Amino acid sequence: MPPGTRARARAETSRAILDEARRQLAEHGAAALSLRSVAREVGMVSSAVYRYVASRDELLTRLIVEAYDAVGERAEAARDPEAPAREQWRAVWRAVRAWAHEHPAEYALIYGSPVPGYAAPVETIPAAGRVGVVLAAIVVEHGDPSGVAPWPEVLRADVLPGLPPALSVPAVVAWTQLYGTVGFELFGQYENVVVDRDAYFDAVAAAAATSVGLPEKI
Amino acid sequence: MPPGTRARARAETSRAILDEARRQLAEHGAAALSLRSVAREVGMVSSAVYRYVASRDELLTRLIVEAYDAVGERAEAARDPEAPAREQWRAVWRAVRAWAHEHPAEYALIYGSPVPGYAAPVETIPAAGRVGVVLAAIVVEHGDPSGVAPWPEVLRADVLPGLPPALSVPAVVAWTQLYGTVGFELFGQYENVVVDRDAYFDAVAAAAATSVGLPEKI
DNA sequence: GGCCTGTCAAGAGCACTGCTCTCGCTTTGT
DNA sequence: ACAAAGCGAGAGCAGTGCTCTTGACAGGCC
Numbered sequence: 001m002p003p004g005t006r007a008r009a010r011a012e013t014s015r016a017i018l019d020e021a022r023r024q025l026a027e028h029g030a031a032a033l034s035l036r037s038v039a040r041e042v043g044m045v046s047s048a049v050y051r052y053v054a055s056r057d058e059l060l061t062r063l064i065v066e067a068y069d070a071v072g073e074r075a076e077a078a079r080d081p082e083a084p085a086r087e088q089w090r091a092v093w094r095a096v097r098a099w100a101h102e103h104p105a106e107y108a109l110i111y112g113s114p115v116p117g118y119a120a121p122v123e124t125i126p127a128a129g130r131v132g133v134v135l136a137a138i139v140v141e142h143g144d145p146s147g148v149a150p151w152p153e154v155l156r157a158d159v160l161p162g163l164p165p166a167l168s169v170p171a172v173v174a175w176t177q178l179y180g181t182v183g184f185e186l187f188g189q190y191e192n193v194v195v196d197r198d199a200y201f202d203a204v205a206a207a208a209a210t211s212v213g214l215p216e217k218i
Numbered sequence: 219m220p221p222g223t224r225a226r227a228r229a230e231t232s233r234a235i236l237d238e239a240r241r242q243l244a245e246h247g248a249a250a251l252s253l254r255s256v257a258r259e260v261g262m263v264s265s266a267v268y269r270y271v272a273s274r275d276e277l278l279t280r281l282i283v284e285a286y287d288a289v290g291e292r293a294e295a296a297r298d299p300e301a302p303a304r305e306q307w308r309a310v311w312r313a314v315r316a317w318a319h320e321h322p323a324e325y326a327l328i329y330g331s332p333v334p335g336y337a338a339p340v341e342t343i344p345a346a347g348r349v350g351v352v353l354a355a356i357v358v359e360h361g362d363p364s365g366v367a368p369w370p371e372v373l374r375a376d377v378l379p380g381l382p383p384a385l386s387v388p389a390v391v392a393w394t395q396l397y398g399t400v401g402f403e404l405f406g407q408y409e410n411v412v413v414d415r416d417a418y419f420d421a422v423a424a425a426a427a428t429s430v431g432l433p434e435k436i
Numbered sequence: 437g438g439c440c441t442g443t444c445a446a447g448a449g450c451a452c453t454g455c456t457c458t459c460g461c462t463t464t465g466t
Numbered sequence: 467a468c469a470a471a472g473c474g475a476g477a478g479c480a481g482t483g484c485t486c487t488t489g490a491c492a493g494g495c496c
Contacts, residue, residue, distance in 0.1 A: 006443075006492065030331075031249045036482065047485080048445045056483065113248075113330025113405060128407070149428075152421050154414040172411060173395075173422055179407075180398020181391075187331060189346070189397075193390060196372040203370050204391055210367075211425075224463055224472075254453065265456080266474045274454065 014052050016042050021059055022066070025105050030060065060109070065127050067106040072130025074099045079134055085142030085214045086206070092134055093178055093205040100182045107186060111179055132175050136160045143167045143213040167212055174208040232270050234260050239277055240284070244323050248278065278327070283345050285324040290348025292317045297352055303360030303432045304424070310352055311396055311423040318400045325404060329397055350393050354378045361385045361431040385430055392426040 020041045025033050035056050039046040053059045078095030079088050100107040110128070140162045151169035160168050181204050184190050185197055194200045210216070238259050243251050253274050257264040271277045296313030297306050318325040328346070358380045369387035378386050399422050402408050403415055412418045428434075 010443090034482065035484090045446050046483085047447075050484075051444065108331030111331075111405070111407075113326030125410075149425070151425075152414070152417050154412055154418040154421070156411060156413055159411050169418070169421065172408075172418075173399075173425070176398040176402050176422075177391075177395055179402060180394040183401065184394050184397060187329070189329075190390075192343075192374060193377050194372055195374055196370075199370050200372040200387070200390075203372070203387070204394075207367070207369075207391070207429075228472090252453065253455090263475050264454085265476075268455075269473060 010052075013042070013044075017049060017052055017059075018062060018066070022063055022106070025063055025109065026103060027105075029105050030109050033060070035059065061124065063106070064110055064124050067103070067110045068124065068127035068130065070103070070106070071096060071099045071110070072127065072134070075131045075134045079138065081141075084217055085138060086209050086217055088138050088142075089135075089209045089214055090202065090205050092131075092138070093201070093208075096131060096178060097182050097185075097201060100186055104186055107182070111183060112187070131178075132160075132172075135175055135178075136163055136171055139163060139167050139171050139212045139214070142215065143171075144215060145213055148211065148213045170212045174212050177204060177208050228270075231260070231262075235267060235270055235277075236280060236284070240281055240324070243281060243327065244321065247323050248327050251278070253277065279342065281324070282328055282342050285321070285328045286342065286345035286348060288321070288324070289314060289317045289328070290345065290352070293349045293352045297356065299359075302435055303356060304427050304435055306356050306360075307353075307427045307432055308420065308423050310349075310356070311419070311426075314349060314396060315400050315403075315419055318404055322404055325400070329401060330405070349396075350378075350390075353393055353396075354381055354389055356432070357381060357385050357389050357430045360433065361389075362433060363431055366429065366431045388430045392430050395422060395426050 017038060020038050021033060024038060024041075033056070035049055035053070036046040038059075039049045042049075053062075074095045075092050078091040080091065081088070083091070143164065145164045145166035148166060148170060150166065153165060153169070155168050155172065160171060163171060181201060185194070185201070190197065190200075235256060238256050239251060242256060242259075251274070253267055253271070254264040256277075257267045260267075271280070292313045293310050296309040298309065299306070301309070361382065363382045363384035366384060366388060368384065371383060371387070373386050373390065378389060381389060399419060403412070403419070408415065408418075
């Protein structure tokens with residue numbers, strides 16, 4: 001038996017657990033995620049799962065990190081640096097919205113209310129900012145501070161490096177607007193209010209683009 | 219024994235259950251809310267609680283309605299119709315934020331991700347719109363459509379009666395921004411990003427006021 | 437080769453949950 | 467006064483997270 005057998009088997013089991021957990025998360029939501037049922041589906045007994053995952057909270061944490069990475073990757077992939085600024089902006093917004101519609105439970109997990117008695121651990125912090133970074137990159141390259149209204153300086157200076165100070169606050173505001181719009185749509189607050197969700201979303205995206213000084217396409 | 223004893227006792231028990239449930243919600247979060255532990259604290263056995271509440275989900279639904287009403291009431295109380303438009307606007311925004319800080323679990327319950335396998339029932343819909351109605355009322359009275367950029371018409375016509383069509387979409391956008399800003403702050407996304415949260419929030423509120431055509435105070 | 441140590445899956449078990457059903461007791465309406 | 471309805475208590479079922487112990491297997495060392 002070649003050495004490394006054990007390590008490979010462990011890695012495979014680990015992946016199987018994570019995959020099944022994400023499947024159950026998508027199907028029944030975060031609170032219904034059960035370690036025992038994951039174990040059943042993977043084909044082992046619940047206590048064995050604890051060899052791979054310290055607790056249910058740790059399993060959730062791993063899913064959170066994976067979800068942040070997935071939506072961040074999607075946002076990065078949607079951005080074509082050669083395209084006009086507003087097209088880039090709209091593509092990233094749409095990508096985040098599309099990802100949220102495809103993975104509502106995961107979106108809720110990362111951007112919704114934190115699960116019960118669960119404090120987001122440190123390891124989620126780096127992954128959390130990826131969407132914001134993509135948006136900021138577009139603003140860094142194409143944002144024109146001259147047209148935008150002044151904002152107070154209320155941010156940490158080092159958080160969005162390269163961003164003109166006049167645009168850093170509107171960038172955070174725009175990021176918030178993206179989150180809020182997708183969240184409201186996903187969690188049902190636009191029910192019976194907004195009828196043409198696609199058009200509404202694009203309009204909000206366009207307004208946000210203006211607010212961060214992206215040039216109008218003429 | 220005077221008649222009505224039973225009805226009064228029932229009302230009192232009902233209140234006690236709701237109060238204890240809200241207490242536990244505030245302390246441990248929605249997912250940790252347990253009917254059995256509510257029963258223990260109220261001083262009865264768990265099966266007896268089912269005489270008052272059909273299920274755990276129904277208990278959550280009642281808490282949701284109460285929370286919507288509470289934040290709505292707070293928003294209504296914060297609005298002084300005699301004050302200048304932008305002051306009214308800011309007061310309502312601040313009231314919602316303050317309520318959210320005082321009742322984070324309840325805010326998460328109503329505006330955060332829906333709890334596991336739980337579909338918001340019909341009875342929550344009327345209560346849900348109260349904050350939006352207060353904001354809309356300010357815009358109806360003081361909003362000036364002339365200065366605001368045009369938006370596509372994507373809303374249900376009857377949802378915000380009295381609102382100039384040109385201002386209805388920005389009003390929904392502003393409402394979304396309020397929700398997103400409070401949510402991001404509450405759920406930790408502004409950690410290490412926004413340092414002066416008060417100033418940031420007021421700035422966002424002011425920008426939103428402009429977007430719905432409230433007159434600048436000169 | 438043989439052994440020994442560390443890893444693994446499995447099972448039993450504890451304390452907890454939501455929910456149902458049955459049992460008596462008390463209050464209510466007739 | 468009597469039947470009907472409402473009520474609290476208890477037992478019980480199926481499920482959960484998590485711990486501990488047991489026995490089997492693979493890895494590296496001699």
